[in-house]
Amino acid sequence: MSVDKVCPRCNSTQIGQGILKGTASIVPKGKLTISGSAIISSICVECGYIISRYVEKPEKFK
Ligand SMILES: [Zn+2]
Numbered sequence: 001m002s003v004d005k006v007c008p009r010c011n012s013t014q015i016g017q018g019i020l021k022g023t024a025s026i027v028p029k030g031k032l033t034i035s036g037s038a039i040i041s042s043i044c045v046e047c048g049y050i051i052s053r054y055v056e057k058p059e060k061f062k
Contacts, residue, residue: 007044016045028061
């Protein structure tokens with residue numbers, strides 16, 4: 001996974017990756033499922049701006 005991104009807020013190229021797991025995971029709406037998908041975020045480590053967010057397993061939402 002490339003991290004060649006630039007923060008649109010402060011132009012920093014110091015982009016870190018975070019993952020929201022556990023209680024913050026996202027589950028498919030209307031589906032009976034125990035486990036959802038974690039949310040992965042690209043975060044500027046300079047100013048805290050969240051550049052992108054996506055789920056780890058998008059196929060769960062089909
Ligand atoms: Zn920034």
